[in-house]
Amino acid sequence: MPPAKKRARSYDPVRTRAAVLAQFGSVREGVRGLTAEQGALPTRLGDWTVRELVAHIGMAVTAVHRALDRPAPPRQDARVTDWPFATSGSSAAIAAFTRDLAAEHPDLDAYLAEVEQSLRALLGATPGGRLLETDAGALPLDDYLVTRAVELVVHTDDLNAAVPGLDVPHDRQALAAATRLLADALAVRAPGGSTEVRIPPFAVVQCVEGPRHTRGTPPNVVETDPLTWIRLATGRTQWAEAVGTAVRASGERADLGPLLPLMA
Incomplete structure (x- = not known):
């Protein structure tokens, strides 16, 4: 007999939404008191500074906004485990967008506050099954939010590595979602x-x-x-x-x- 087909992992949409908001809130709180000197520190992400990394975290969240601004695809044609393999192709464009964001928003706390407020409004008004066009293909909003948890967890760790003593906490549910998605991606590879x-x-x-x-x-x-x-x-x-x-x-x-x- 052929081996049984593995059932795709499911994620609780209520917990995922709460995890994304909690992790983003922790980042906001953690970077609010950064000094100019800390903002200019290097990160392990090429030539990005801490300020650019913070701007990128906001950008990673507003990917939801940009996707919702576009028409919904006619059908789902991707799985959430496709997403980790689709990120590298747009790295140059992401880097340029990040630098522009950091330059356009001298007050990063105000920028992150605006991002958080608008995200809460969008999530309150948008059903989880709404399809979004993403780098990996068409995914439901609830699945795409799992990828936002991954981005937030990864870049929270980048921030903590760059700024001694920052210690932004990881939300347990966000950490769980990131761990599981990347483990499942290994099983796909x-x-x-x-x-x-x-x-x-x-x-x-x-x-x-x-x-x-x-x-x-x-x-x-x-x-x-x-x-x-x-x-x-x-x-x-x-x-x-x-x-x-x-x-x-x-x-x-x-x-x-x-x-x-x-x-x-």
């Missing part, structure tokens, strides 16, 4: 059942071609924490650097290095 990837307490996925494990302890296991996984999946941390410290890997098919990062 490397379908199979020979390797079990564990990211407690949020996700476990089977991936990589080879003999399928059915009972007992899997012969190939990778285990790590959510933030390490997110950094690996987005290229912030290299596989070789993490194995043996933040990542525990055992088995001949437990080398995920050739599969990472999933998005850049």
Whole structure:
């Protein structure tokens, strides 16, 4: 018999909306008191400064606004797990847009406040099934909001890495959504059942071609924490650097290095 087809993961739309708003609110609160010197600090995102990173976070959220300004596609033609693989093609345009935003908004707190207010209004007025045209294809709003949780979690971590002592907290539900989506994307990139990837307490996925494990302890296991996984999946941390410290890997098919990062 062929292996059973895996059921796509579902996300609670109420929790996802709350997570996006909570994580964005935490970022707003965290960067409100940044000094000019802190805003000029470099980040791990090429030549972006902290100010440009903050502007980009606002831009990532207003992607919802821009998508809702366009006509709804006639039908859904993508899955949420397609999104991580569709981000790199528009990186140059995103970088240019980000720099323009940072220059146009000297008061970033006022900009983020406006973004938050308008997002709340849009989410209150728009059904979750409304289709949006995205980089990955046509997705429902509820699915696209999962990708906004990923953006917010990833860039919150970027901010914390750039500004010593900032420590913007991660909303638990946003962190869970980001972990799960990127874990599922790995299973899409490397379908199979020979390797079990564990990211407690949020996700476990089977991936990589080879003999399928059915009972007992899997012969190939990778285990790590959510933030390490997110950094690996987005290229912030290299596989070789993490194995043996933040990542525990055992088995001949437990080398995920050739599969990472999933998005850049």
